[in-house]
Amino acid sequence: MQKWRDDLPVDADVGSRVGAGLGRLGEVVTWVLLAVPFIALAVETPWRHFRLAYGDWDAVAVSLGLSCLSMAIIVFLGTRVAHWLASTRSRFARVAEGLVLVALMTPPLAMGILLATAYGPVGTFGALLARGGILLGNNAPAFVLSQVYGGLPYFILAARAAFEAVPPVLPMAARSLGATPWQVFRRVTLPLARGGLAAGLVVAWVRVIGEFGIVMIFAYFPQGIPVKLYVNLQNDGLGAVYALLWLLLVVALPLPIFVLMMTRRRHRAHHTNDDTVF
Numbered sequence: 558m559q560k561w562r563d564d565l566p567v568d569a570d571v572g573s574r575v576g577a578g579l580g581r582l583g584e585v586v587t588w589v590l591l592a593v594p595f596i597a598l599a600v601e602t603p604w605r606h607f608r609l610a611y612g613d614w615d616a617v618a619v620s621l622g623l624s625c626l627s628m629a630i631i632v633f634l635g636t637r638v639a640h641w642l643a644s645t646r647s648r649f650a651r652v653a654e655g656l657v658l659v660a661l662m663t664p665p666l667a668m669g670i671l672l673a674t675a676y677g678p679v680g681t682f683g684a685l686l687a688r689g690g691i692l693l694g695n696n697a698p699a700f701v702l703s704q705v706y707g708g709l710p711y712f713i714l715a716a717r718a719a720f721e722a723v724p725p726v727l728p729m730a731a732r733s734l735g736a737t738p739w740q741v742f743r744r745v746t747l748p749l750a751r752g753g754l755a756a757g758l759v760v761a762w763v764r765v766i767g768e769f770g771i772v773m774i775f776a777y778f779p780q781g782i783p784v785k786l787y788v789n790l791q792n793d794g795l796g797a798v799y800a801l802l803w804l805l806l807v808v809a810l811p812l813p814i815f816v817l818m819m820t821r822r823r824h825r826a827h828h829t830n831d832d833t834v835f
Contacts, residue, residue: 616785639716665770719753
């Protein structure tokens with residue numbers, strides 16, 4: 558190895574050093590870019606007069622309560638759909654996957670307009686629902702529906718990738734031993750895909766708890782944290798939003814941090830077991 562390095566041209570050695578230096582510089586710039594907004598938030602927050610504005614606690618209750626309901630719906634619907642997409646190779650599955658991608662790529666404000674067009678009181682399907690006494694728009698069901706549309710495509714794509722990573726031979730072996738499809742899914746596929754499913758859960762949660770564009774158009778009331786931040790900003794300026802912004806971080810971050818810690822713990826345990834075996 559040393560002889561091979563000695564045979565390298567000087568220009569190649571210099572180029573490798575420059576490349577390594579640029580790589581380190583890129584890492585430093587990345588970390589600085591990520592850290593600067595939060596450093597600025599900590600510096601600019603008026604800690605001596607740290608208080609929430611009127612109605613902020615109501616916004617926290619709305620976001621936390623309805624977001625948990627939205628996530629339950631997303632996991633219930635998305636897990637089965639993702640598993641089907643991962644295990645099916647039909648043409649219809651490709652069309653369904655395209656529909657998920659379209660929903661994912663539609664900008665939030667545009668999706669809010671689409672929901673108002675489809676489910677609003679005079680919308681295509683909203684008028685039919687209104688005849689049955691079901692009204693969607695500026696109420697809790699519309700808020701949940703907005704969050705579901707915002708987070709469901711993200712969870713489906715992440716969960717599908719997790720299911721596709723499961724070696725097909727393992728579910729096949731379980732079926733050959735007489736396990737039912739539900740038993741195979743619950744005892745084999747689901748445990749093996751749990752890491753990817755957890756990542757999808759985190760992505761969907763962050764998307765749901767921070768949803769603004771769809772909610773702003775379709776479910777302005779009840780006001781969750783993102784919409785209340787916008788209202789405070791418009792009414793009282795930038796200084797009036799810091800307390801609620803910190804609260805949003807406190808509400809949103811525990812789940813991602815917990816999942817990251819559990820993933821690292823499983824990763825260390827896996828490598829420890831490998832070292833023990835060898």
